Amino acid sequence: MKRLAKRAAVGLGRTGSCVHHGSGDIVIAFSNAYTIPHFSDSALQPFPPLVRDDAPLMNELFQAAIEATEEAIWNSLTMAETTAGRNGRVGEAIPYSLLRRMGE
Numbered sequence: 001m002k003r004l005a006k007r008a009a010v011g012l013g014r015t016g017s018c019v020h021h022g023s024g025d026i027v028i029a030f031s032n033a034y035t036i037p038h039f040s041d042s043a044l045q046p047f048p049p050l051v052r053d054d055a056p057l058m059n060e061l062f063q064a065a066i067e068a069t070e071e072a073i074w075n076s077l078t079m080a081e082t083t084a085g086r087n088g089r090v091g092e093a094i095p096y097s098l099l100r101r102m103g104e
Contacts, residue, residue: 005065012073
């Protein structure tokens, strides 16, 4: 999971983001593969690995994590609507056509 989460930074980079000191980039990864009781009297049993360290498969998963991050960023930018905020401040929506032209 940690190895997959690290690939999200590559997805950020593919959208034009660059990491600077203090930029606040953060990645959160979680799994719902197992349920572990918060309080339990029994010892936890080790879980078998779900995916072996199979290089071709791991490379595909890494690529999927990168592409999913990139896609999520583009979707969040193009699906946002213009909003009015406090003191008359306005956050303008970014037209999809503009982003598409920038990517060409």
